[in-house]
Amino acid sequence: MAEIEKISFDHTELLRFITAGSVDDGKSTLIGRLLYDSKSIFEDQLSAITRTSHKRGMKNVDLSLLTDGLQAEREQGITIDVAYRYFATPKRKFIIADTPGHEQYTRNMVTGASTANLAIILIDARKGVLTQSRRHAYLASLMGIPHLVVAINKMDLVDYSCEVLERIRQDFASFADKLGMNNIAYIPMSALNGDMVVERGDKLPWYKGVTLMDLLENIPIDHDINLEDFRFPVQLVCRPQTEELHDFRGYMGRIESGYISVGDAITVLPSGLTSRIKEIVTYDGFLSHAVAPQSVTLTIEDHLDISRGDMLAKTGDVPRIVKEFEAMLCWLSEQALDLERKYLIKHSTRIVRTQVRQINYRVDVNTLNHESADTLKMNDIGRVRFNVQQPLMCDDYQRNHATGSFIVIDEASNNTVAAGMICSIND
Amino acid sequence: MDIIMNDMQDFVTPVSGNVMKNEPIVIKRRIAGQLSHLDALESESVHILREVAAECANPALLFSGGKDSIVLLRLAEKAFRPGRFPFPLLHIDTGHNFPEVIEFRDHRAKQLGERLIVRSMEDSIRQGRVVLRSKNQSRNAFQSVTLLDAIAELHFDACIGGARRDEEKARAKERIFSFRDEFGQWDPKNQRPELWDIYNTRVHTGENIRVFPISNWTELDVWEYIAREQLEVPHIYFAHKRDVIRRDNGLLPVSHLVQPKGSEQPENLMVRFRTVGDMSCTCPIESQAVSVEEIIAETAITHITERGATRMDDQTSDASMELRKKEGYF
Numbered sequence A: 001m002a003e004i005e006k007i008s009f010d011h012t013e014l015l016r017f018i019t020a021g022s023v024d025d026g027k028s029t030l031i032g033r034l035l036y037d038s039k040s041i042f043e044d045q046l047s048a049i050t051r052t053s054h055k056r057g058m059k060n061v062d063l064s065l066l067t068d069g070l071q072a073e074r075e076q077g078i079t080i081d082v083a084y085r086y087f088a089t090p091k092r093k094f095i096i097a098d099t100p101g102h103e104q105y106t107r108n109m110v111t112g113a114s115t116a117n118l119a120i121i122l123i124d125a126r127k128g129v130l131t132q133s134r135r136h137a138y139l140a141s142l143m144g145i146p147h148l149v150v151a152i153n154k155m156d157l158v159d160y161s162c163e164v165l166e167r168i169r170q171d172f173a174s175f176a177d178k179l180g181m182n183n184i185a186y187i188p189m190s191a192l193n194g195d196m197v198v199e200r201g202d203k204l205p206w207y208k209g210v211t212l213m214d215l216l217e218n219i220p221i222d223h224d225i226n227l228e229d230f231r232f233p234v235q236l237v238c239r240p241q242t243e244e245l246h247d248f249r250g251y252m253g254r255i256e257s258g259y260i261s262v263g264d265a266i267t268v269l270p271s272g273l274t275s276r277i278k279e280i281v282t283y284d285g286f287l288s289h290a291v292a293p294q295s296v297t298l299t300i301e302d303h304l305d306i307s308r309g310d311m312l313a314k315t316g317d318v319p320r321i322v323k324e325f326e327a328m329l330c331w332l333s334e335q336a337l338d339l340e341r342k343y344l345i346k347h348s349t350r351i352v353r354t355q356v357r358q359i360n361y362r363v364d365v366n367t368l369n370h371e372s373a374d375t376l377k378m379n380d381i382g383r384v385r386f387n388v389q390q391p392l393m394c395d396d397y398q399r400n401h402a403t404g405s406f407i408v409i410d411e412a413s414n415n416t417v418a419a420g421m422i423c424s425i426n427d
Numbered sequence B: 001m002d003i004i005m006n007d008m009q010d011f012v013t014p015v016s017g018n019v020m021k022n023e024p025i026v027i028k029r030r031i032a033g034q035l036s037h038l039d040a041l042e043s044e045s046v047h048i049l050r051e052v053a054a055e056c057a058n059p060a061l062l063f064s065g066g067k068d069s070i071v072l073l074r075l076a077e078k079a080f081r082p083g084r085f086p087f088p089l090l091h092i093d094t095g096h097n098f099p100e101v102i103e104f105r106d107h108r109a110k111q112l113g114e115r116l117i118v119r120s121m122e123d124s125i126r127q128g129r130v131v132l133r134s135k136n137q138s139r140n141a142f143q144s145v146t147l148l149d150a151i152a153e154l155h156f157d158a159c160i161g162g163a164r165r166d167e168e169k170a171r172a173k174e175r176i177f178s179f180r181d182e183f184g185q186w187d188p189k190n191q192r193p194e195l196w197d198i199y200n201t202r203v204h205t206g207e208n209i210r211v212f213p214i215s216n217w218t219e220l221d222v223w224e225y226i227a228r229e230q231l232e233v234p235h236i237y238f239a240h241k242r243d244v245i246r247r248d249n250g251l252l253p254v255s256h257l258v259q260p261k262g263s264e265q266p267e268n269l270m271v272r273f274r275t276v277g278d279m280s281c282t283c284p285i286e287s288q289a290v291s292v293e294e295i296i297a298e299t300a301i302t303h304i305t306e307r308g309a310t311r312m313d314d315q316t317s318d319a320s321m322e323l324r325k326k327e328g329y330f
Helices: A027-037 A043-055 A063-067 A071-076 A105-113 A131-142 A162-178 A212-218 B002-007 B037-055 B067-080 B099-112 B121-126 B140-154 B219-228 B292-300 B306-310 B320-326
Strands: A013-020 A083-088 A092-098 A118-124 A147-153 A184-188 A231-238 A250-254 A259-261 A265-269 A274-282 A285-287 A289-291 A295-300 A311-314 A320-331 A343-347 A350-363 A381-394 A405-409 A416-422 B011-015 B025-029 B059-062 B089-093 B116-120 B158-160 B177-180 B208-211 B240-247 B250-253 B267-272
Touching: A013 A027, A013 A105, A013 A131, A013 B037, A027 A083, A027 A092, A027 A118, A027 A212, A092 A105, A092 A212, A105 A131, A105 A320, A118 A131, A131 A162, A147 A162, A147 A212, A162 A184, A184 A212, A231 B037, A250 B037, A259 A274, A295 B037, A343 A381, A381 A416, B037 B067, B037 B158, B037 B219, B059 B067, B067 B099, B067 B219, B089 B099, B089 B121, B089 B140, B099 B116, B116 B121, B116 B140, B121 B140, B219 B292, B250 B267
Parallel strands: A013 A092, A013 A118, A118 A147, A147 A184, B059 B089, B059 B158, B089 B116, B158 B208
Antiparallel strands: A083 A092, A231 A250, A231 A311, A250 A295, A259 A289, A265 A274, A265 A311, A274 A285, A274 A295, A320 A381, A320 A416, A343 A350, A343 A405, A350 A381, A405 A416, B011 B025, B177 B208, B240 B250, B240 B267
């Protein structure tokens, strides 16, 4: 049997982050710089972009070419879709969701943000806080990204001025306060020259804070996931029905939040029946406790009728069971929301039929004003009231992403047309 | 809360009578809050595999005997044991595979006691569905034909593959559940948005989904996992003496498919393969790494991408993979 503990490399954490900003803010250059300075660029990639840079008549290697994607994008010089990039340092493994900054950015940023621990919002030091910076901050707050970094880039073009940073910080903070966002890190940098990205450089002696890489490597992320409320959506029921496992009935799934121990009292939802955890089974043996986001198989003391789509929670701490709820909805499809039509909702392991009862308001993402609306079009965000045919077991998104999020599917095309974040009843 | 979590750090659980293996084992694992990156990746992949099993009517897992699909099989064990896999294994045999890898494929399928289906490109060639320009040319790109035929013949609505996003830039934008139309084609401009880990698995008859549970793994993660799980891999992944020739900045293994041309002289070098694809275009690299640990050490400081080093067909144009994928390549 493998002795799991003896493997020493298996202790680095995983941090997922998103970069928001347009090409002009130097976003691609920043990502290129992170990859290059952390020695994550391979020689063949470097020689390919060196060739291209020279072909385009540039003297230096254009690091932004590293994140160039598909042929169609290169022809048009734009990014079409979310791309995922990977790099690692001895402390952490990183996954970057690289999202484009042009017109479809809401859809793409929301997609990238849905799995992120942290967002980097890029601001061009010459231009200061723009409408789009406010949009990015709003989307980061809507999607509940736990950590926010404002990267004030192109400091080389404002003579590395301390006053410029201070002005941008005050501007941004006054807007972020309105969103209830605090705990924001502000880092001045020049991605082009590499100052304060991985290396400190010598141009910003007045800045005493951390470099971007220091922050990415060290920011605590243990509590980004809800560790209080045990939620276990059942994905599959395992009944091998072999001779030696004749009575084995295991509930397979991933602990979406919280933790569980053998012997804990649980409630099955939506039935409300109760039992106790008998075993926590994994391929590597039994566990006495398990914690989010582990995938495990649970057995319980009693024979209850449990199937995919049901949820286990600890008795005394159960989610809401709703057939009607309100959510912030981001519309992702070119075909606008049709209030006459029925759609499908996929929420954790449940798929239910739904109809939108009303659109409370649409958010103008530039001003944050609420406006009335009779539909939502692609990239629109609005607060919507839903009816569902079968109950959903949910928590408020801001408390629990896993049980507060859902997607909307168009039954005719099978496309994913919207993403929703369930709101608390009171706000 | 803090007290509870501290209490859970580094606990040891002695267990007897393991359901799966009938032997006593001791598990020690740090599970306070954040799991290690390999634990987190593993859990994500297991969740994905279980979603496929629950929502797709007739999935298959593409198993080639290569390292990525070897990792997939272990993840499937983690996802479904003590039950059986809810899908068969499918291999598209190009006829250009390394014999050691085919041997390993059969050995592993048998060891797991799971069903292996093989569909061979030779058949597609015989039926005239694949037309090659020359007998020994690379068959990588033509796998798509045989794969799409197998999908149609066996009515698969989902194929689980071991592709990773770090492999190639066209892969970097691939969804985990990647929708393919009735011609098996991938349209990069028209992909379904994929949020959180809520996967849309719905397709109409004739369409299908490619599922990539290890999308977020890198080459290094794969090797670290192979080490942690003590997984067996075909011997050609380890450094060995082999006759090779130098061609187009790469090494090519001498075989019945690749013979020296003109002034080329075979050399006997210590090499290992980083990928094990079509024998006519899979290049080994010079290496002394004879163990998984040594491969990890080399991979951690390697300077060339996996595909850049080892796949000649990926170097023909900057968009080779993108074009192949649009045509139905997995």
